[in-house]
Amino acid sequence: LCTGYLEKKGEQLLQFNYNIGSNVKVRFKSHCILTKIEKLHHKMVSHMYIGKNSFVTYEDEHFHDENGGIFVETITYAKLDKNAFFQSKFYATKTRIGRINVVMDFDIDDYAKADLESKIYGKKDDKIDIQEILRLNGQYASGIAKSSIFATDSTQANVINEAYGNGAYSKGHIECNEVVKGSDVLVSTVPILKVVNEKSELTHEASVGRIRQDQLDILMSKGLDEEEAINIIVNGLIS
Template sequence: MSYSEEFRLLVDAYKKTDRDGKVLLNNKFGNLVISKDKVVGKNEIKGFHIKHKSIKDGVRVGIFIDEDARIEFPIHLCFGMLPKEGRQVIKSEFFIGKGAKVKFLAHCLFPNAVHIEHIMDAKVYIGENAEMSYLEEHYHGDTGGAWVYPRLKGKIDKDGKLCEEFKITNGRVGVLNIDYEIEQEERSSCELLTRVYGKGDDKIEVRESLQLNGVYAAGIAKSKIMLIDNASGTVLGEIAGNAAYTRGHIDCQEIVHGEGAKASSMPKISVNNSLAKVTHEASIGRIDKKKLETLMARGLTEEESVSFIVNGLLK
């Protein structure tokens, strides 16, 4: 298959995330498209630069945002595999220059997955007074044949900001194991958001850790996990207030539907300075029976009613 054909098929799969694939064809948007171990498309724009090289089963990528750069439109990143089986390794480093502001829309696409393994090993460095937003949407097909391991280690410098959101709500999840760890300096802020809809026998594990090391650093780790059928989910949220006037909060919400669905939540908070404050809240519940019955009385099937409620909660 040619690079152009792989690119076209990934653009088609991109639409499964409810996004417009045309953005990958428009040269005013910065983008990077990787199919298994090949870069099949990229577009560098002012203030945004890419370095890459092939490695075993994947690609090593360096993404650079210049100091004081203001990237007007979101940069689109697309990582995927079209075959039913295979392994993809992405080792990425993001360098966000001092005073820069940038948004990324990243998509991981495995539309035909029967036995796909995807490893994302990312490192993020956010410079002083820089801001980065990163929305990562996944689509793994409908068979549950994906094993996905997102790993992130981040460092946010003084007055820097990071908003990291992971989302998979369409299709099956398969096996998902998220592991994020962020270190924050003075007056930095971080928001980690996770939204996952597990079905069938999907297995979901989420670990999010924030280390508030500088004075006035603030962070929140927020997860919404919806589980039906025989899906299972475990969330470990960890925040440590290590400096004066730091503020942290963990918010975990899991909802189960069906006799086989299982959920657990383990918040871990610590304060290592008497002027720090860290809080948490966690809940595990079921879909409201009255809402379900109301929708079914209006003509929806139980499956359609559950999806309607869950998608509303995830939004």
């Protein structure tokens, strides 16, 4: 899939409905190229059903104009039937973001699994909002939601990760890593874990703030200066 926009200004609304049957394997690769644009509101709403025993991966990479006039909303609602697997990878690390709002809301049935990953690089006065929701409704349902953000200059980033353990023996893990560089950066992460079924298990891990000094020291001991060491660590985080 490839999405773009040819005008300098405008509004773009995309609606996708995916109905994926049982016992199939599907791989999606999407590029959203919104360059040479002064001001654009791009909104994508996706509804996806994945049938029993099916395997689906979706990789979405964004390239935005460097002037920061892009506002992107990407919203995905997905239902995973019994023993289905879905993997999502959302990357926006090569160019400026402008403003972005990512929402992923997943209903996960018996033995099904969702693996969600978002990586975003914020520069100048970019604004980043991420909300990832795992609804572990089935028995032995499982899910992982992982967000990695590198926020520089005066970037604002807000991440909300949610996991709901509704099914017996369901397992969920949410993880957020936000690395900052710049005195005007403002970042936050909010984990929401709610166990409804006593046999469910949910875990959370978060790291917010500057790059750890011990990581820098190890690389600098090998002959790198601080800036080079920071770049290696950041590239490892968001590549």
